[in-house]
Amino acid sequence: MGLRERKKLEAWRTIRSTALALISERGFDAVSVEDIAAASGVSRTTFFSYFPSKEAVVFDLDPLEVQHWRDLLADPRADLPLWEALTDVSLGLARLLAERLPLQKRLFEQSPELCTSSRNTCDAFGPDLKEWISRRTPDGDSLRTTLVYNTAFAAFTTAIEAWDPDDSFEHFLELVRDCLRWAGAGLAHPVS
Amino acid sequence: MGLRERKKLEAWRTIRSTALALISERGFDAVSVEDIAAASGVSRTTFFSYFPSKEAVVFDLDPLEVQHWRDLLADPRADLPLWEALTDVSLGLARLLAERLPLQKRLFEQSPELCTSSRNTCDAFGPDLKEWISRRTPDGDSLRTTLVYNTAFAAFTTAIEAWDPDDSFEHFLELVRDCLRWAGAGLAHPVS
C-alpha cells in the first residue's frame, strides 16, 4: 500500500472519529459539516470528497469492515438453506456494526429522520446482498428475491429498533436471530 | 365547512396538482419549490405551510383520502385473524394510492433517494397502523408488533417495487396479496 493510500485511509479515519466524537457529544443536528471539517483539520470540500453526505460519516463502513463484509458474503457455506445462510450473514453484519450501534441507536432516538437516511447508506451493501440472495433463489425469481431481501432487512431493522443499548450485545444477536426466525417461519400463525 | 376551510382545501389541491404536473413533466429534481409556488400563485413560505417538505407534495394524502384511511382502520371486522385483516388493510391502502402510483413509480426509477424519503411520509400512517396491529397482538408484545408492522411494510414495498406501471392495477393488487401471503406464511420454506 503506497503512501498515498495510507494517507487517505488515515484521513478517512481521522474525519470519521472526529465526527463521531463531536456528534455523540452534541447531537447530530448540532454539529455542522464545517465543524467536523475544521475539527479534523481539512476543508469542507475535502470532507465531501471522503463522505457523500453528512449522514455517511455516521453510517459508512471503514474499508476494513467493507472487506469483512465481502468475506462474509464469499463464505462458501453455500449448502445451507437460504434462510439459515441469510441468518448467518445477518449475524455477521450485526457484529460488524457492533461498535457503532449504541451511538447510532442514541441518534435514532434523537432524530427519527436519521432512521430512514440510515436505510440509504445500508443500501450500500444492498446490491451485494441482493445478488447473493438471487444466486440462491431458484429460477431467478426476482419477485421472490426482492421479497426475501426486504423481509430480512425488515427483521434486522426490527431487532435494531427493539434493542436497548443498555442490554448486552449478545442480547442484540439473539434479537436478530429471533426476528429472522419469526419472519422466516411465517407471521400468519397466531403464536410462535 | 366554513369559507376558510374551503379555501385551504382548494389551495392545497391547487398546489398539489400544479406540483404533480410540473414534476411529472420535468422530473422531481428539475422542479424547485419556487417553481411550484410560482406556478400555483402562492409564495414559497405558503408552500411550506401546506407541505412540510418538497417530497410531501408528492406523497401526502388528500384530506379526503386520509378520511378513507381512517375508515379502513376503523372497519369493525376485528374477528379476522391478524394477518388476513392486515392484508385487507394493505389492499385498501393500495387502492388509496392507486391514482398516484404510476407517477410515483416513475419518480422512484429516476431518483432512488425518493424511495427512502417516501418511507418517511408513509410513516405518516405508520403510528396509526402500528397501534392497530398492537391492539390485535396478544400480551402487548411490542417486539412482535414491530416485526409484524415492518414485515408487512416490506411486503407492500416489494409489491410496489415489482409492479410495472404498464401492467394493470389489478395486477398490482395481486402482487400485494402474494407478497403478504408469502411473507406471512414463512419465507424459510424452500418453495411456496
Added chain:
DNA sequence: GTAAAAACTTGTACCGGGTCCACCTTTGTG
C-alpha cells in the same frame, strides 16, 4: 355594522447541506 382577535399570506433574511470549478500542493513515475 363595526371593531378587535385570530388565522393566513408574504417578503426577507438566514442557516446548512451539497456541487462546481479554478488554482495550488503533494505524490508517483520514467
Added chain:
DNA sequence: CACAAAGGTGGACCCGGTACAAGTTTTTAC
C-alpha cells in the same frame, strides 16, 4: 529532475427549510 496525475482548498453558487415581522383576510362578538 521533470512532468503527469491525484488530491486538497477556497469561493461562488443552488436549493431546501426555518424564523420573523408586517400586512391582509376571515371570524367573532358586541
